[in-house]
Amino acid sequence: MTDNSQQFASDNYSGICPEAWAAMTEANQGHARAYGDDEWTARAADHFRALFETDCEVFFAFNGTAANSLALAALCQSYHSVICSETAHVETDECGAPEFFSNGSKLLVAPSPDGKLSADAVRLIANKRQDIHFPKPRVVTLTQATEVGSVYRPEEIRAISATCRELGLHLHMDGARFSNACAFLGCSPAELTWKAGVDVLCFGGTKNGMAVGEAILFFNRDLAEDFDYRCKQAGQLASKMRFLSAPWVGLLQDGAWLRHAEHANACARHLAECVADVPGVRLMFPVEANGVFLQMPEPALEALRDRGWRFYTFIGSGGARFMCSWDSQMERVDELARDIRDVVGGL
Numbered sequence: 001m002t003d004n005s006q007q008f009a010s011d012n013y014s015g016i017c018p019e020a021w022a023a024m025t026e027a028n029q030g031h032a033r034a035y036g037d038d039e040w041t042a043r044a045a046d047h048f049r050a051l052f053e054t055d056c057e058v059f060f061a062f063n064g065t066a067a068n069s070l071a072l073a074a075l076c077q078s079y080h081s082v083i084c085s086e087t088a089h090v091e092t093d094e095c096g097a098p099e100f101f102s103n104g105s106k107l108l109v110a111p112s113p114d115g116k117l118s119a120d121a122v123r124l125i126a127n128k129r130q131d132i133h134f135p136k137p138r139v140v141t142l143t144q145a146t147e148v149g150s151v152y153r154p155e156e157i158r159a160i161s162a163t164c165r166e167l168g169l170h171l172h173m174d175g176a177r178f179s180n181a182c183a184f185l186g187c188s189p190a191e192l193t194w195k196a197g198v199d200v201l202c203f204g205g206t207k208n209g210m211a212v213g214e215a216i217l218f219f220n221r222d223l224a225e226d227f228d229y230r231c232k233q234a235g236q237l238a239s240k241m242r243f244l245s246a247p248w249v250g251l252l253q254d255g256a257w258l259r260h261a262e263h264a265n266a267c268a269r270h271l272a273e274c275v276a277d278v279p280g281v282r283l284m285f286p287v288e289a290n291g292v293f294l295q296m297p298e299p300a301l302e303a304l305r306d307r308g309w310r311f312y313t314f315i316g317s318g319g320a321r322f323m324c325s326w327d328s329q330m331e332r333v334d335e336l337a338r339d340i341r342d343v344v345g346g347l
Helices: 018-027 041-053 062-076 097-101 119-128 154-167 178-185 227-233 242-252 256-275 298-306 330-344
Strands: 057-063 082-085 108-109 136-143 168-177 200-204 214-218 291-296 319-323
Touching: 018 178, 041 057, 041 214, 041 242, 057 062, 057 168, 057 227, 057 242, 062 136, 062 168, 062 200, 062 214, 062 227, 062 298, 082 256, 097 108, 108 178, 108 214, 119 154, 136 154, 154 168, 178 200, 178 256, 214 298, 242 256, 256 291, 256 319, 298 330
Parallel strands: 082 108, 082 136, 136 168, 168 200
Antiparallel strands: 057 214, 200 214, 291 319
């Protein structure tokens, strides 16, 4: 049985946005060179360079797991370690892929209030052990926006990057929801990345209106040496690459990437505001991106499921995550809010 109603379990539930779809349709006309030697891939890379105001190296991968894992593998050797938040996506949701693609680089997790690393936490982990028996810290990775919906400010990134430079560490950013962070802060992509000291960004497209596809941007071009070979070896070099890169042209050429993120963020804020006064419902984290994390009684969560709502409950007992998408309808958000109010009030 198929249910096409809008849900809030994940922004991966949404379809393809019109801009990406139109670009793929246009790219589907006639023949084009294979393996990235086509005009669409070149145009997409140029759009990224214009958006980020710098001559970065650009690569394309099918998904975020491959993008993050290959980027981290390019930054460290097997005997190195990667410092991350205890809730970082590379730690909690990549099935060991970063360790696999790097041939064993260890993830070192740090306590992270509101999902964010701090410069002090990086320094503490990096200096905890420096003997030959422990994997040498080499990379710090930030999830932007974080797994609990918080967003790193430019000054926070600059503080972490300064610590990285002092300690000889590279700085990687997992930007699965980077668009949502830009929309929340009103900052330019450059201000949130290389101008703040980020070496490599994995820019997410799937959660912002694309079918598949992530872009890997090396602002430190020296770190991109032979990265095309890593992509090929990992099965990430698409033979018909134009269908990975063309949707980016559609998203980037007239600012759709930011408009869609702004809409998703606005829907999340609206949901939070609609249930803010409901007794028994507590906002677990500030709403800064497109996710709303609510604490409510378990019977209420079960009642919501019984009404057909889908959402994740991985924070802990009574915690639920509701994600808004580029195509979320405010009317549907209102319907969810009314049902939350109704089921909690009926307990």
